[in-house]
Amino acid sequence: MNAKEIDQQTLLQNEKDPLTHTPVHLLSLEGVGKHYGNIIALSDVTMAVDNGRVTCVLGDNGAGKSTLIKIIAGLHQHDAGVLNIMGEERKFTSPRDALDAGIATVYQDLAVVPLMPIWRNFFLGSELTSGFGPFKSLDVEKMKAITLKELAEMGIDLRDVEQPIGQLSGGERQCVAIARAVYFGAKVLILDEPTAALGVKQSGVVLRYILQARDRGLGVIFITHNPHHAFPVGDRFLLLKRGKSIGYYDKKDITLDELTAQMAGGAELAELAHELEQLGGHSDVVKEVQAEVAGVADVADAVQAGAPRHA
Amino acid sequence: MTQTISKTPPSKTPAPVTDERVAKRNPLQKLLGRPEVGALVGAIVLFVFFASVSQTFIQPNAFATVLYGSSTIGIMAVGVSLLMIGGEFDLSTGVAVISSALTASMFSWYFATNVWIGVILALMVSLAIGFINGWILMKTKLPSFIVTLASFLMLTGLNLGLTRLIGGSVSSPSISAMDGFGSARAVFASSVTIGGVDVKITVFIWFALVAVASWVLLRTKVGNWIFAVGGDANAARAVGVPVKATKIGLFMAVGFCGWILGMHNLFAFDTVQSGEGIGNEFLYIIAAVIGGCLLTGGYGSAVGGAIGAFIFGMANKGIVYAQWNPDWFKFFLGLMLLLATIVNLIVKRRAELK
Numbered sequence: 009m010n011a012k013e014i015d016q017q018t019l020l021q022n023e024k025d026p027l028t029h030t031p032v033h034l035l036s037l038e039g040v041g042k043h044y045g046n047i048i049a050l051s052d053v054t055m056a057v058d059n060g061r062v063t064c065v066l067g068d069n070g071a072g073k074s075t076l077i078k079i080i081a082g083l084h085q086h087d088a089g090v091l092n093i094m095g096e097e098r099k100f101t102s103p104r105d106a107l108d109a110g111i112a113t114v115y116q117d118l119a120v121v122p123l124m125p126i127w128r129n130f131f132l133g134s135e136l137t138s139g140f141g142p143f144k145s146l147d148v149e150k151m152k153a154i155t156l157k158e159l160a161e162m163g164i165d166l167r168d169v170e171q172p173i174g175q176l177s178g179g180e181r182q183c184v185a186i187a188r189a190v191y192f193g194a195k196v197l198i199l200d201e202p203t204a205a206l207g208v209k210q211s212g213v214v215l216r217y218i219l220q221a222r223d224r225g226l227g228v229i230f231i232t233h234n235p236h237h238a239f240p241v242g243d244r245f246l247l248l249k250r251g252k253s254i255g256y257y258d259k260k261d262i263t264l265d266e267l268t269a270q271m272a273g274g275a276e277l278a279e280l281a282h283e284l285e286q287l288g289g290h291s292d293v294v295k296e297v298q299a300e301v302a303g304v305a306d307v308a309d310a311v312q313a314g315a316p317r318h319a
Numbered sequence: 320m321t322q323t324i325s326k327t328p329p330s331k332t333p334a335p336v337t338d339e340r341v342a343k344r345n346p347l348q349k350l351l352g353r354p355e356v357g358a359l360v361g362a363i364v365l366f367v368f369f370a371s372v373s374q375t376f377i378q379p380n381a382f383a384t385v386l387y388g389s390s391t392i393g394i395m396a397v398g399v400s401l402l403m404i405g406g407e408f409d410l411s412t413g414v415a416v417i418s419s420a421l422t423a424s425m426f427s428w429y430f431a432t433n434v435w436i437g438v439i440l441a442l443m444v445s446l447a448i449g450f451i452n453g454w455i456l457m458k459t460k461l462p463s464f465i466v467t468l469a470s471f472l473m474l475t476g477l478n479l480g481l482t483r484l485i486g487g488s489v490s491s492p493s494i495s496a497m498d499g500f501g502s503a504r505a506v507f508a509s510s511v512t513i514g515g516v517d518v519k520i521t522v523f524i525w526f527a528l529v530a531v532a533s534w535v536l537l538r539t540k541v542g543n544w545i546f547a548v549g550g551d552a553n554a555a556r557a558v559g560v561p562v563k564a565t566k567i568g569l570f571m572a573v574g575f576c577g578w579i580l581g582m583h584n585l586f587a588f589d590t591v592q593s594g595e596g597i598g599n600e601f602l603y604i605i606a607a608v609i610g611g612c613l614l615t616g617g618y619g620s621a622v623g624g625a626i627g628a629f630i631f632g633m634a635n636k637g638i639v640y641a642q643w644n645p646d647w648f649k650f651f652l653g654l655m656l657l658l659a660t661i662v663n664l665i666v667k668r669r670a671e672l673k
Contacts, residue, residue, distance in 0.1 A: 081557075103556060103557050103559060104559040115557060121546065121547045121550035121555065122551070124617070131543075132547050132555065132558050133555070133559035134558075134559070135540045135543055137540060144540070145538040145539055146540065
């Protein structure tokens with residue numbers, strides 16, 4: 009049980025991208041930080057994204073996941089550290105900026121307009137037109153055809169692209185958003201908690217599309233708080249807690265149990281059990297928590313022993 | 320090898336490939352899904368009603384008058400509908416129309432220029448009012464209700480104050496003898512005779528504006544953006560739609576419509592009362608809402624706003640032709656608004672379920 013953290017420096021120096029054989033990462037963050045007034049939302053985060061790899065960002069609520077993706081997606085600007093795109097230092101001032109650099113984001117709330125038809129949503133912001141000058145009009149038939157084709161290629165069999173996107177299920181909407189990003193030539197695809205609001209089956213469907221996007225050569229950033237969703241599809245795992253990075257692992261160096269233990273935080277669970285006992289909580293519940301603590305502590309100890317964390 | 324037994328006998332002509340999950344919606348249901356259909360039904364009911372109670376109502380001349388009345392609301396309703404689909408609304412439109420007319424009139428009168436110079440200046444002022452409304456809204460992120468209520472009050476004051484300050488009276492001086500008045504009147508306030516019936520030019524301007532607005536809304540990038548900023552501004556921004564520019568542009572489009580109506584008022588009556596226009600903003604909003612534009616944005620049509628204006632015009636003139644007391648008109652209008660919105664709501668829900 010050895011969980012070895014990734015050292016970004018050696019990663020940057022030695023690793024060649026498996027698909028492009030370029031020595032630089034598609035996207036990399038080094039010591040990136042962000043504060044809102046006196047609130048430090050994110051500090052010293054280091055990670056890398058490569059073609060055909062899935063980098064998972066894990067963390068509980070308030071861990072700084074949203075801040076991190078907002079920086080990469082151009083909604084916020086970082087105020088410490090470096091954001092590199094293809095080895096070139098960048099700072100995005102708008103979402104359009106990030107989109108132009110090939111970074112597409114599928115937000116938790118999906119960034120779709122529920123009342124608009126699927127095809128209008130698919131091409132929103134990048135509409136196809138024909139004609140010239142002030143008489144440019146939308147190429148409706150072409151856009152509808154492309155929407156149907158692209159969605160079919162992602163394995164999404166939709167009924168009618170004219171229906172409002174609000175009528176689709178959560179999973180289907182995720183898939184439309186992913187297909188849209190893939191079609192518009194995204195190199196980096198950020199998925200913000202795509203499985204958070206979905207049932208088990210729908211989550212499975214979305215995870216499959218993540219793998220499809222990866223196999224098409226995209227660098228995927230998958231943000232989630234569920235290690236069970238992250239582990240099967242991820243290649244690298246960045247763990248965030250209270251705005252700080254608490255671990256950065258390669259898949260070969262870590263197991264699902266270790267990942268879960270790191271995320272849950274053994275010490276906190278022990279504290280919770282103690283607190284419940286003090287409050288005279290239901291004995292069954294306390295026992296259950298204690299059992300959980302025991303399980304997590306074992307794994308966490310192993311993780312700690314295996315990899316002394318470097319500051 | 321398994322053989323499937325087909326239940327349907329093979330037909331000679333291959334059926335078009337359709338998804339079995341898409342039930343054939345009959346054309347009527349498809350029609351019911353349109354935003355303006357509630358208003359259309361209302362318009363037909365109202366037309367039949369007035370036609371049955373009043374003989375004069377269906378005569379060509381009377382109908383042309385109804386159309387003219389509709390057009391003075393409808394021209395503004397085009398801009399207001401687009402704005403409402405874009406998720407905002409504007410309370411300053413009624414007085415902004417008068418501001419535009421006063422600008423053209425007072426400027427050309429005071430400096431004794433050709434009236435066309437005043438007309439061009441008025442266009443710039445109208446667009447600027449729209450721009451400022453939109454710009455303040457985008458900068459402060461206040462609700463458009465507050466921002467445009469403020470500009471409504473300010474414009475009301477400016478209209479009265481400046482008119483008295485410059486012209487010394489509450490109405491603008493007559494400009495009918497000035498250079499360019501004739502040609503400007505021909506453009507903004509003339510009539511066209513069709514089959515012996517005088518039809519005011521505003522009717523044609525109105526139709527043209529509705530056509531252009533419909534085309535923009537349904538067949539251009541900008542139209543897509545208008546629906547998007549009204550439906551979900553954050554989502555639109557995230558996919559790269561210029562939300563601020565779209566919304567400011569919509570306010571300027573409203574300003575443009577206000578300019579046309581202002582010029583019509585000026586050249587039809589040649590003087591402008593500086594206190595006019597107050598309350599008209601609600602008529603434009605009512606027309607848009609009756610026409611199926613959602614107050615919350617993201618849904619509606621320019622044609623709907625036009626039908627809403629037509630309903631207004633019919634009710635307004637119909638009461639006169641039916642020889643009823645026009646005092647009842649406002650009550651009637653309120654009732655229409657309530658019924659139309661309820662019908663829209665029901666129709667929309669039904670259509671979405673099916």
